[in-house]
Amino acid sequence: MSTVELETPVTTPPLQDDPGDELAVSSPSSPSAHGTPPSAWKRFKTSWLAKPTVLVALAWLAVVLLAAVFPAALAPGNPIQGDVTQKLLPPGSEHWFGTDQLGRDVYTRVVHGAGLTLHAVMIAIALGLIVGSLLGLLAGFLGGRTETLVMRLADVLLSIPDLLLMLTVVVALGVGTVNIALAVGLVSIASVARVMRAEVLKVKQSPYVEAARAGGAKTGRILVRHVLPNAYGPVLVLGVLQFGTMILAISALSFLGYGAPPPAPEWGAIVSQGRDYLAAQGWISTVPGLVIAATVLSVNRIANALNERFDS
DSSP: OOOOOOOOOOOOOOOOTTTTOOOSSOTTEEEEEEEESSOHHHHEEEEEEHHHHHHHHHHHHHHHHHHHHHHHHHOOSSSSSSOOGTTTTTSSSSSSOOOOOSSSBBBHHHHHHHHHHHHHHHHHHHHHHHHHHHHOOOHHHHOOHHHHHHHHHHHHHHHSSSHHHHHHHHHHHHSSHHHHHHHHHHHHHHHHHHHHHHHHHHHHHHHHHHHHHHOOOHHHHHHIIHHHHHHHHHHHHHHHHHHHHHHHHHHHHHHHHHSOOOOOOOHHHHHHHTTGGGGTTTHHHHHHHHHHHHHHHHHHHHHHHHHHHHHH
16 A cells, blocks of 8 residues: 655745845835835925915025026116216116115115125025034934033023124124124024934934844944934924024124125115115115015025925
8 A cells, every 4th residue: 555645845934134234124214115205296286386375485586596696687787886866766667676875776786685695694504504413413313422512512502692692703703794604604503403413313213223223334324324314304494494584694794784895785784774764765775675574584484384394
């Protein structure tokens, strides 16, 4: 009688994830974590185009940016030379914003002054974001003495009134557009560092960061690849908000005479030059002031839209 031998099926044990593979746990910044993300145009359409106030803010900022980059395209006149026979003319078809006490076209000066003001703002925002983000990133991730040192330095900066600190720095460095930009940027470092540190403290406890550590990834790689992309959202919103605040701060310092020397058409300087004519020729200061206010409000509206985008 023959016997039939039954073959026992051989099962292959499941493959274990390699601890060194950083893709074992996906970071939220990776598209694979939530499936295929919507296209950039779809996100822009749903988050931005559906809001009229955001569109108005974007349109205004586009005009301001165009004035800063190509001022001659919007105002081909000379912002420095004036015609004494045309001085103190009210706004009209020939001079949209009127003329000042020296016969200079206020519209031309405002358009050409956009480049000077935004140049200073870009220096200030770059200084604040880069230095503040780096300090906050290191303080939040490394902890210990590094965190204590950075946070105590931030507390010292925050304890000093902003205007007093900016004036102190400007007096030490001297007047000029770049110097007031450095002063404004220095003031913003502390707040950026605190926000970045708070976000890093939340992100560094995430599973994908722990997986990267277990896989032997270096600290620099973890910071750049996993921590920074998932902590930059609130810092970006703060940076946009500070952009508007810095326009006000730089205009204020320029108004006080610490900016570029006359006859440079900085926005704050234009407002300052018309303060003696507010009663009879108020357009010299009022119209540039309205331009500053509209720019700051537009930046703040964009910041609010960004905040809604990151919170959703």
